[in-house]
Each structure stands twice: as structure tokens, then as C-alpha cells.
Amino acid sequence: MATVGATQRAAATTLVRKPENLWTSALRRLLRNRAAVLGLVIIAGLVLTYIFADRIAIKPYDVQVNADHDMVPAWLVTLFPMTKGYARISTAYPMGADGLGRDLFSRVVYGTRVSLTVALVGPIIALLIGVIYGSISGFFGGRVDNLMMRFVDVMWAFPTLLLIILLMAFFRSTFGGAKAAPGSLTFILNSLDSKMGGMLFIFVGIGMTSWMGMARLTRGQVLALREKEFVEAARAIGTSNIQIMFRHLLPNILGPLIVAETLNIPGYINFETFLSFIGLGVNPPTPSWGSMIADGAQAIRTYPHQVLLPGLALSVTMFAFNFLGDGLRDALDPRMRGTS
Numbered sequence: 469m470a471t472v473g474a475t476q477r478a479a480a481t482t483l484v485r486k487p488e489n490l491w492t493s494a495l496r497r498l499l500r501n502r503a504a505v506l507g508l509v510i511i512a513g514l515v516l517t518y519i520f521a522d523r524i525a526i527k528p529y530d531v532q533v534n535a536d537h538d539m540v541p542a543w544l545v546t547l548f549p550m551t552k553g554y555a556r557i558s559t560a561y562p563m564g565a566d567g568l569g570r571d572l573f574s575r576v577v578y579g580t581r582v583s584l585t586v587a588l589v590g591p592i593i594a595l596l597i598g599v600i601y602g603s604i605s606g607f608f609g610g611r612v613d614n615l616m617m618r619f620v621d622v623m624w625a626f627p628t629l630l631l632i633i634l635l636m637a638f639f640r641s642t643f644g645g646a647k648a649a650p651g652s653l654t655f656i657l658n659s660l661d662s663k664m665g666g667m668l669f670i671f672v673g674i675g676m677t678s679w680m681g682m683a684r685l686t687r688g689q690v691l692a693l694r695e696k697e698f699v700e701a702a703r704a705i706g707t708s709n710i711q712i713m714f715r716h717l718l719p720n721i722l723g724p725l726i727v728a729e730t731l732n733i734p735g736y737i738n739f740e741t742f743l744s745f746i747g748l749g750v751n752p753p754t755p756s757w758g759s760m761i762a763d764g765a766q767a768i769r770t771y772p773h774q775v776l777l778p779g780l781a782l783s784v785t786m787f788a789f790n791f792l793g794d795g796l797r798d799a800l801d802p803r804m805r806g807t808s
Contacts, residue, residue: 494723497799504795510788517580525574526562530753533569540564544773551771563777566763572774575755576781582744582756583737583785585667586674590736591729593675598682599725603713605683606690617687620680632673632739636748639669666751670740678736685728689721723800731793734786741782757782 498504517524539558545551558565563573605616643657661668693699694717702712743749744758752759757778764774 494796494799498795501795501798503791504799507788507791507795510784511792514580514584514785514788517577518584521577521581525571525577527571527574529570529574529578529755531570533565536561536565536569537567538565538767538771539569540771540773548772554770564771564773566760566774567767570753572760572777575760576757576778579755579757579760579778579781580785582665582667582740582750582754583782586670586736586740587733587785587789589671590674590678591733593671594678594682594729594732595725597675597679599686599718601679602683602686603690603717606687607694607709607713607717609691609694613687617684620683623677624680628677629739629742631677632743633746633748635673635676636669636743639672640748643669662751665754666749670743670749673743674736674739678732681732682725682728686721686725689724690717693717693720727793727797727800730789730796733789733793737782737786737789 536558538556539561540551540555541559541562541564542557544564545555545557561571561573563571563576566572566575601616601620605613643654643661657668690713699712699716702716707716740749740756741758741761744756745762747759747762749758750756760778761775761782764771764778768775
């Protein structure tokens with residue numbers, strides 16, 4: 469009888485147990501996904517590299533030692549035996565030196581700052597503009613929705629990469645002049661862009677082209693929820709439209725928005741890398757993996773590591789964010805709750 473009573477008490481305890489929070493359940497499922505955990509570990513390592521780049525880098529990234537140009541470490545000669553006949557081996561550069569005698573390891577480390585900054589700022593801009601725009605469009609519907617979405621369609625009709633290139637060319641030619649009058653808008657923007665290593669206009673270009681997809685996604689989510697019972701109840705007690713949008717609707721659609729932007733991060737990094745590759749990205753000597761790949765491409769047949777090392781760093785970073793995005797999508801999928 470005692471065993472039966474203990475079993476009944478355990479069953480009763482299970483029945484009255486407080487339901488697990490959505491975010492706690494999602495975190496538990498995320499940590500079960502090995503690929504997502506691997507992505508998290510890599511991103512955590514990149515963040516630490518971003519923070520402690522000054523200490524990790526063994527040399528200043530912009531110091532040129534012309535006599536040390538194209539230096540190669542011994543382990544790279546082993547990896548690329550075709551360089552044995554002409555490579556100059558040095559122990560002072562763990563990843564070698566580029567064509568201008570700058571330490572490749574230090575430049576790869578500092579390039580992490582550029583890519584992670586874009587990975588952080590890009591989603592913030594897209595969420596701020598896209599969520600507000602899409603929420604207003606989906607919530608009010610009718611003519612407002614029609615007009616706002618037609619504008620999105622017009623913006624979407626332009627090839628994104630081409631539009632970013634045109635925007636960057638316009639910004640650099642308009643605000644990049646050295647003869648701007650002190651105190652003018654051109655002078656202020658040019659000075660701010662120079663202090664940021666040429667990243668200001670990259671953020672502007674990404675911000676002007678990255679919000680359309682988020683606006684469409686937000687609109688669709690709001691349209692699916694705006695007629696639900698909890699929204700009608702909020703209207704019945706006199707809740708304003710702004711409060712309904714941002715206190716009732718937004719928390720219920722936040723999961724898909726986070727997943728979508730996490731999956732878009734590699735695209736933002738790719739945009740910055742491509743712009744730097746073609747010379748419209750960060751200003752020299754600020755190191756970017758894209759500009760490093762462009763510089764190394766000129767010597768790819770003789771010193772292939774100058775392309776492969778920054779390319780490997782770029783690939784690992786993009787894979788990490790893709791793994792994390794896939795894991796978040798599975799973790800925040802409501803259909804997965806019953807299987808957790």
C-alpha cells in the first residue's frame with residue numbers, strides 16, 4: 469500500500485508541475501543540437517577574438533616591413549610543398565606575411581572585428597526598420613497595407629548586391645571628398661566613416677537593402693495573429709494599437725524573426741566581404757577578410773595561403789552562423805515542443 473501511495477503522490481506531483489517556459493524549452497532543445505552547439509562555440513571564440521584582438525595579435529596589423537614581404541612559416545611549406553624552391557621561411561610570422569610585409573595572423577585576427585560588427589549591426593538595422601514597417605502594414609491592412617507592400621515590391625525588384633554596390637559608389641563619391649567644408653554634413657559623415665575604418669557607409673548600404681525581407685515576414689506573422697482572441701480581448705479593454713502591436717503581437721512573433729535574422733547574418737558578412745574585395749568596403753589599412761582575399765589573389769599561384777587563410781576564417785564564421793540559425797529554427801519550432 470505504501471508503494472501505491474508513493475506512486476500516486478508522484479503522479480499528482482507530475483500533474484501539478486508548472487509548465488516549462490517556452491524559451492527554457494527552446495534553449496534545452498538548442499543545446500541538444502550538436503551542430504548548433506558547435507556553431508555557438510565557434511561564435512563564442514570569435515567574440516573573444518573580437519574583444520581581445522589587441523592581445524591576441526602578435527604584431528600591429530598595419531605595420532609594413534618591406535624586407536619581410538611574402539614570408540612563409542615552416543609548417544606552411546610542409547602543407548604547400550610547391551613553395552619549397554622559392555619560399556623564404558621565417559619563425560616571426562605564424563601564418564606568414566603578405567606582399568607588403570604585414571603579419572597575416574594579426575590581420576586575420578583584426579578582420580574578425582569587421583565581420584562580427586557587420587553580423588551584429590546588420591540584423592539590428594533590419595529588425596528595427598523591418599519589424600516596425602511590417603507591423604504597421606500587417607496590423608492596419610487595407611489601403612495602408614497595399615501601399616506599403618507595393619513600395620517593398622519596388623525595392624525588392626532591384627538586385628540587392630547591385631543596389632548595394634551603387635549605393636556604396638554613391639556614398640563614397642558624394643561624402644568621401646577631402647575638400648568638404650568643416651562642419652558640413654559631408655565633412656561630418658566623411659570624418660565619422662574614416663574613424664570607423666570605412667564601415668559607416670557599409671552599414672548604411674546594408675540597412676537600406678536588408679529590411680524588406682524582415683518587413684514581409686513581420687507582416688505575414690501579424691496578419692496571422694491580428695484577429696486572434698487575445699487581440700480582440702485587448703481591444704475590448706481599450707488597449708491602444710501601439711500597445712497591441714508591441715506588447716501583444718511582437719512577443720508572439722519574435723521567435724521566427726530571430727531565426728530569420730540569424731540565418732541572414734552570413735549574407736551580411738558576405739556583402740561586406742564582397743564590397744571589400746572589389747574595393748568599396750573598409751578603408752585601407754583596416755583589415756577585412758575580403759580585402760585580404762583580394763590582395764592574396766594576386767599571388768595565389770605562388771603563395772596560396774594568403775588567400776586560403778582569410779578564406780578559411782570567412783568560411784568557418786559563415787558555417788557557424790548557419791549551424792546556429794538551423795538550430796534556433798528547430799528549437800523555436802512549436803511543433804518540436806512535444807518531442808523535447
